[in-house]
Amino acid sequence: MKYKKLITASICALTIISCESNTYEEISQTNEIINPTYIAHVKPIITENCISCHSTAGGQRPYLESNDEVKDAILNFGLINQIEAPSGLGMPLRGRMPQTKIDIIKLWSANGYINQ
Ligand code: HEC
Incomplete structure (x- = not known):
């Protein structure tokens, strides 16, 4: 679970600049x-x-x-x-x-x- 979060967050940070300061969890909550x-x-x-x-x-x-x-x-x-x-x-x-x-x-x- 931790690894999955880390990997998702890394990919996100690399591809989308605005994701830099958000964790995966924060992003999915915002979407909801x-x-x-x-x-x-x-x-x-x-x-x-x-x-x-x-x-x-x-x-x-x-x-x-x-x-x-x-x-x-x-x-x-x-x-x-x-x-x-x-x-x-x-x-x-x-x-x-x-x-x-x-x-x-x-x-x-x-x-x-x-x-x-
Ligand atoms: C265990 C029972 C119980 C539950 C669960 C409960 N309430 Fe209440 N609620 C009351 C009682 C009793 C009152 C009236 C007495 C008081 O204001 O404390 C009240 C009053 C209220 C009022 C009116 C306040 C006013 O000033 O007129 C609102 C709005 C309200 N509740 C919303 C909610 C919401 C939203 C939830 C769920 C998130 C909730 N209640 C869950 C028992 C409950």
Whole structure:
């Protein structure tokens, strides 16, 4: 795994000048979040981290079961502030999500809530 990364990074550095300061991992993460969509990127994060409570079954508002509901929670219930808060002070209650997941939701919002 380490060798693979090293080789990929070396090839990248040799062929593309702008790759010089990025590791392979950083590049692939950036690629993933250039244009996140609700179906492909946001929904799986919400399903994994929020839906147990924020659904008709969970009973906690705001419900986060559709593109429109998540968008509404961002616009009217401070969802972005909640997920950016220090661990334990925001959402999810059990602790802050990894920054890459937070960034995907922020970028999806900034790009205009693209569905798919
Ligand atoms: C274990 C249950 C649970 C999970 C999981 C959970 N929440 Fe919550 N959430 C709550 C409760 C309870 C409240 C209301 C009390 C509070 O604000 O602390 C709340 C409130 C909120 C609010 C409204 C805050 C306000 O000021 O009105 C938002 C937005 C929110 N959660 C988003 C999320 C998001 C996004 C996730 C997933 C990343 C998530 N929550 C995960 C239980 C949960």
